[in-house]
Amino acid sequence: xxxxxxLVVGGGPAGCVAAWEAAAAGAGRVLLIxxxxxxxxxxxxxxxxxxxxxxxxxxxxxxxxxxxxxRRMIIVSPDDTEVRLAERGIGFVLDRxxxxxxxxxxxxxxxxxxxxSTEAVGLERSDGPGGGRxxxxxxxxxxxxTVTARVVIGxxxxxxxxxxxxxxxxxxxxxxxxxxxxxxxGNIECDPDxxxxxxxxxxxxxxYAWVFPKSPGVANVGLGVVTLHGDGxxxxxxxxxxxxxxxxxxxxTGATVGGIICGTTVKRTxxxxxxxxxxxxxxxxxxSGGGIVNAMKAGRLAGRHAARAIREGDxxxxxxxxxxxxxxxxxxxxxxxxxxLKEALNKYDDDFFNRLARTVNRIPPDKRSMARVMAxxxxxxxxxxxxxxxxxAREFC
Amino acid sequence: MPLAVGxxxxxxxxxxxxxxxxxxxxxxxxxxxxxxxxxxVDAAACTGCxxxxxxxxxxxxxxxDVRG
Numbered sequence: 001x002x003x004x005x006x007l008v009v010g011g012g013p014a015g016c017v018a019a020w021e022a023a024a025a026g027a028g029r030v031l032l033i034x035x036x037x038x039x040x041x042x043x044x045x046x047x048x049x050x051x052x053x054x055x056x057x058x059x060x061x062x063x064x065x066x067x068x069x070x071r072r073m074i075i076v077s078p079d080d081t082e083v084r085l086a087e088r089g090i091g092f093v094l095d096r097x098x099x100x101x102x103x104x105x106x107x108x109x110x111x112x113x114x115x116x117s118t119e120a121v122g123l124e125r126s127d128g129p130g131g132g133r134x135x136x137x138x139x140x141x142x143x144x145x146t147v148t149a150r151v152v153i154g155x156x157x158x159x160x161x162x163x164x165x166x167x168x169x170x171x172x173x174x175x176x177x178x179x180x181x182x183x184x185x186g187n188i189e190c191d192p193d194x195x196x197x198x199x200x201x202x203x204x205x206x207x208y209a210w211v212f213p214k215s216p217g218v219a220n221v222g223l224g225v226v227t228l229h230g231d232g233x234x235x236x237x238x239x240x241x242x243x244x245x246x247x248x249x250x251x252x253t254g255a256t257v258g259g260i261i262c263g264t265t266v267k268r269t270x271x272x273x274x275x276x277x278x279x280x281x282x283x284x285x286x287x288s289g290g291g292i293v294n295a296m297k298a299g300r301l302a303g304r305h306a307a308r309a310i311r312e313g314d315x316x317x318x319x320x321x322x323x324x325x326x327x328x329x330x331x332x333x334x335x336x337x338x339x340x341l342k343e344a345l346n347k348y349d350d351d352f353f354n355r356l357a358r359t360v361n362r363i364p365p366d367k368r369s370m371a372r373v374m375a376x377x378x379x380x381x382x383x384x385x386x387x388x389x390x391x392x393a394r395e396f397c
Numbered sequence: 398m399p400l401a402v403g404x405x406x407x408x409x410x411x412x413x414x415x416x417x418x419x420x421x422x423x424x425x426x427x428x429x430x431x432x433x434x435x436x437x438v439d440a441a442a443c444t445g446c447x448x449x450x451x452x453x454x455x456x457x458x459x460x461x462d463v464r465g
Contacts, residue, residue: 044417159418159431172422179419179454227451235454257454259419 004029007149009120011039014278014295015155016103021303023110030112035119040100044258050091053293065098067214071193077357078200078350093212123165151306160280166271176263178207179235182222184254188247192216200350205229262286265332270320277302287338405460406443414457420449
């Protein structure tokens with residue numbers, strides 16, 4: 001039976017950065033396992049990421065894992081009215097089949113071992129001198145084996161098995177689950193430097209549809225719906241209807257589906273010798289559904305705190321709690337605010353979004369900053385006031 | 398409580414399922430498991446609550462009668 005100090009379960013952005021950070025912080029032997037045959041594939045993601053958050057981890061300039069640089073955001077109302085927001089460097093559309101391997105390579109250079117085609121199938125706690133250990137059963141190409149670990153970082157996505165095994169409450173209410181479907185669509189006409197976000201309950205109830213360019217004429221076209229708010233169609237049926245209407249001559253060359261947990265961070269992200277990070281801990285911006293940068297930030301914290309706890313010789317939940325607190329201070333709290341905003345927006349119908357889009361379009365394009373958009377929207381649509389009040393109360397109180 | 402014959406449980410159509418795992422955290426008794434052959438519902442643990450059915454992005458889950 002082999003022994004490691006930190007076992008990271010899951011080779012997505014949270015797990016790769018956790019392994020990278022733990023190894024760099026001197027946690028000792030760090031092993032990252034990924035169930036799939038390739039790190040970064042299959043892609044279950046729209047691949048959009050904000051520039052500022054990304055740059056905290058990797059330099060995107062000229063990087064082979066960037067598909068497109070994004071310069072504009074275009075909000076589309078249910079009746080297809082487009083609102084172009086002021087041009088500025090917004091972010092990037094990634095090629096995640098290359099992005100995650102880059103993160104994994106950084107982890108390996110910092111000293112972590114990486115194993116693909118290997119899954120965790122169960123955890124068992126054993127107490128002993130010098131603190132407890134987890135005995136983790138792994139299944140890989142060579143069969144089953146048991147590995148002991150001082151700290152297990154569960155970065156295993158929406159399934160979040162590590163959290164379950166450790167007794168953490170990670171179940172999701174149906175109203176907080178966005179069911180997503182996405183196609184890679186070619187031969188389409190759209191601004192290759194812009195991301196499109198298409199709102200309205202007729203388009204994507206409880207969520208939105210997106211068009212994220214991969215190259216000129218090719219984009220990830222997808223949507224997320226909360227089926228509780230829908231009319232009985234599945235996410236893929238909503239998408240088929242959307243693509244047929246918006247891109248009738250498009251060519252579908254790829255398809256994916258998945259779930260985005262648009263709630264707030266789980267109440268407990270730590271147990272004795274266990275940290276959970278990223279989607280597994282519901283660390284997703286519930287309004288945008290954005291999870292990549294959040295996952296990397298959580299992975300960085302998890303890796304650091306795992307290394308600290310090992311150094312201190314105390315991997316108890318009580319000593320790991322600082323991870324949870326450090327996440328909640330800036331990020332958990334802002335996600336709570338976005339969650340309230342999302343819940344409030346769910347009350348509006350297509351007609352409201354159409355009128356809002358036309359109001360905002362009266363602002364000259366070069367002055368269409370987020371603050372100006374908000375101010376104008378409030379003057380003409382006072383029913384938005386309670387939402388804004390919630391936002392600002394959260395921000396300043 | 399184990400289900401009796403005649404009650405209904407969720408079943409996965411493995412030809413349609415994409416193994417995305419979305420249904421797993423929705424299941425109150427945590428009865429849905431990922432296996433090498435895709436997602437499976439533990440018939441003994443399923444309570445027939447139907448919470449997993451509608452959210453499946455591809456409609457791979459459906460209710461079926463418990464067979465004796």
